[in-house]
Amino acid sequence: MLTCVALLGFFLNTVLAYDYIGCFFRPGVLNGQEGVQQGIFSVSCPDYCATQGTIYTYEYDRWSGDVGIDQWCLCTDSPPDFQYIEDGWYNCEPSNSFQPGNVSVSAHLVPFTFTYCCESPGTNELGTRVSTVFQCFAECSSYQYASLVYKAGETQGYCSCFDLDDRWANQPRTTCHLGDWNIFQRAVQPSGFAKRQPRDRGGLDIKDRKDQVFCPLGMTACNLEEAEGYECLDTELDPESCGGCMHGQYGVVDSLEGTDCTALTGTTLYSVTCSSGRCVMTGCGDDYDLIDQSCMEAGK
Numbered sequence: 001m002l003t004c005v006a007l008l009g010f011f012l013n014t015v016l017a018y019d020y021i022g023c024f025f026r027p028g029v030l031n032g033q034e035g036v037q038q039g040i041f042s043v044s045c046p047d048y049c050a051t052q053g054t055i056y057t058y059e060y061d062r063w064s065g066d067v068g069i070d071q072w073c074l075c076t077d078s079p080p081d082f083q084y085i086e087d088g089w090y091n092c093e094p095s096n097s098f099q100p101g102n103v104s105v106s107a108h109l110v111p112f113t114f115t116y117c118c119e120s121p122g123t124n125e126l127g128t129r130v131s132t133v134f135q136c137f138a139e140c141s142s143y144q145y146a147s148l149v150y151k152a153g154e155t156q157g158y159c160s161c162f163d164l165d166d167r168w169a170n171q172p173r174t175t176c177h178l179g180d181w182n183i184f185q186r187a188v189q190p191s192g193f194a195k196r197q198p199r200d201r202g203g204l205d206i207k208d209r210k211d212q213v214f215c216p217l218g219m220t221a222c223n224l225e226e227a228e229g230y231e232c233l234d235t236e237l238d239p240e241s242c243g244g245c246m247h248g249q250y251g252v253v254d255s256l257e258g259t260d261c262t263a264l265t266g267t268t269l270y271s272v273t274c275s276s277g278r279c280v281m282t283g284c285g286d287d288y289d290l291i292d293q294s295c296m297e298a299g300k
Contacts, residue, residue: 030103045106148181239274240262
């Protein structure tokens, strides 16, 4: 059970802002790559990688005495291999030796976000085997919570999906040891959960409707495909309406059309999501290779 409450609070404030995935052994998780040394007074690695347009941020640090912390950042679309995950996030504290420490990996996790780790509730249900967090999120696309469990030396994690948090709500929070549950909570409702609203009954024409507020802040009122009314979607995160409404924005003429990421050639249910209004591929189906964020037929 965690005793350093203040330290955990600091850690969670940091990783929640950057969507923490885990602490990984260096150099194995780097797979032959090296990060860019950012120096002591640099911007955060996730902020830096956001400007590079990559999915994942790999960060490793080294104490430099009283001066500060030297920082290295690797921005990549390659997911971390789970076999290198360390037993606890504290293993990524900056090294005070001549070599950098282990690698903290984060990403823009959508539509879920990391909340905390907790002791296993004692169930034998290890869940579905997955190789990336995004595969787990796709597996749990119609649930409110996703749980990932990592085992020492295994290249895949165990993903489980839940609608309620009652199974672990009273479990002690931890520093994310191997075998603990890494809990992710949905940040936005999927299309299937969205409340379908009837059209207004005030007889407003399109010009009048355009300025009306139909959805909560951050959501867009999208026309239904074959029915009157609209549904509220986050087109920045919804993989079925990524970047815009598939059938037009309610009350807006010539609105930006979105993309159904799940219908792109070569994708599978577990290999694509939507981030910042663009489709993000983490893999492809059989007979396809992932090349520059597109699924191309193998051998071509």
